[in-house]
Amino acid sequence: MVKVYWMNRFFFVFEEIRVRLGIKCDENHNNSVFNLVKWDNWCTFAGQKLQNMRYKGSQERKFSTLGRRLKKLMLDQGLTVTAAESLTGGTIASMIAQIPGSSAYFKGSVTSYAVSVKEEVLGVDVNVGGVVSESTAQQMAMGVARLLKSDCAVATTGIAGPGGAEPGKPVGTVCIAAICRDQCVSTTYHFKGSRETVILQSADAALNLLIEILQQNE
Numbered sequence: 001m002v003k004v005y006w007m008n009r010f011f012f013v014f015e016e017i018r019v020r021l022g023i024k025c026d027e028n029h030n031n032s033v034f035n036l037v038k039w040d041n042w043c044t045f046a047g048q049k050l051q052n053m054r055y056k057g058s059q060e061r062k063f064s065t066l067g068r069r070l071k072k073l074m075l076d077q078g079l080t081v082t083a084a085e086s087l088t089g090g091t092i093a094s095m096i097a098q099i100p101g102s103s104a105y106f107k108g109s110v111t112s113y114a115v116s117v118k119e120e121v122l123g124v125d126v127n128v129g130g131v132v133s134e135s136t137a138q139q140m141a142m143g144v145a146r147l148l149k150s151d152c153a154v155a156t157t158g159i160a161g162p163g164g165a166e167p168g169k170p171v172g173t174v175c176i177a178a179i180c181r182d183q184c185v186s187t188t189y190h191f192k193g194s195r196e197t198v199i200l201q202s203a204d205a206a207l208n209l210l211i212e213i214l215q216q217n218e
Helices: 033-077 092-096 117-118 134-148 196-216
Strands: 003-012 018-024 081-085 106-111 152-158 174-178 182-191
Touching: 033 092, 033 196, 081 092, 081 134, 092 106, 092 196, 106 134, 117 134, 134 152, 134 174, 134 182, 152 196, 174 196, 182 196
Parallel strands: 081 106, 081 152
Antiparallel strands: 003 018, 152 174, 174 182
């Protein structure tokens, strides 16, 4: 008679959702070190993906809150905003645009992923501090505000990974700038996590930086 073995792994995606991964195998398969190692590696991989889903879900809810707060500040102060994005690749623009009524204050964005776009479209001189620098982020923000004629702008440049690290600038190094009329603020962050996580954290920080400037003007 063939005995049946269950090998289970459990992952909590959200508080109310539990995911169970399991396989059935006979006694011979269960005693195979190769299969057990393969199964464990697959579960580790799946667990990482589920954790990324959990983080992304929580970030999307957070972005919705930030987007609504930004909308109120923009409308109350009668301002417009644009974005220049490198490593975030349009994530900030997407999060702003998902809020109903955002067309009243969001004029658009430039995804300046390539250095040539930074230089030719936004007028950035990357030789000042390098591609990943606060100087470049500031120039990107000023460039997109000038190009699209907005009152405020936010810009991101950095290394999302997994490759691309530079001396003194490891993966996760992100420079963000926010401007609003005559105010300009920039900060360098060092985020941890997967490429997707670094991108989401960068977009989160960019919106928060812009909101901080606007709140000072209330």
